[in-house]
Amino acid sequence: EMRGDITEMRGDITAIQGEMSEMRGDITEMRGDITAMQGNIGNIEQRLDVIEYKQDRTDKRLGNLEFAVKVSEKNIRSDIHTLRDEMDTVITLLKMHKIVQI
Numbered sequence: 484e485m486r487g488d489i490t491e492m493r494g495d496i497t498a499i500q501g502e503m504s505e506m507r508g509d510i511t512e513m514r515g516d517i518t519a520m521q522g523n524i525g526n527i528e529q530r531l532d533v534i535e536y537k538q539d540r541t542d543k544r545l546g547n548l549e550f551a552v553k554v555s556e557k558n559i560r561s562d563i564h565t566l567r568d569e570m571d572t573v574i575t576l577l578k579m580h581k582i583v584q585i
Contacts, residue, residue, distance in 0.1 A: 577583040 574583065
């Protein structure tokens with residue numbers, strides 16, 4: 484009966500060895516998957532760096548545009564004020580010379 488038990492144990496050990504061999508194959512496959520994912524993560528990081536660079540550049544351009552618009556608004560308001568003053572002067576001169584009666 485001991486021989487039968489030993490034979491059964493050897494069969495169990497052989498089965499365990501087969502399962503371990505299968506697990507080693509699975510582990511090797513997982514390592515390959517992890518390596519591929521690391522490559523994908525590297526590509527994603529590079530793309531993210533490009534996006535961040537473009538976003539920074541766009542933000543600076545937007546800031547410059549905002550400043551230019553504010554300067555233009557100030558200049559336009561100043562021009563309108565000057566035109567009003569000049570029109571007031573013209574109207575006053577026309578009234579003085581009795582060319583216009585308003």
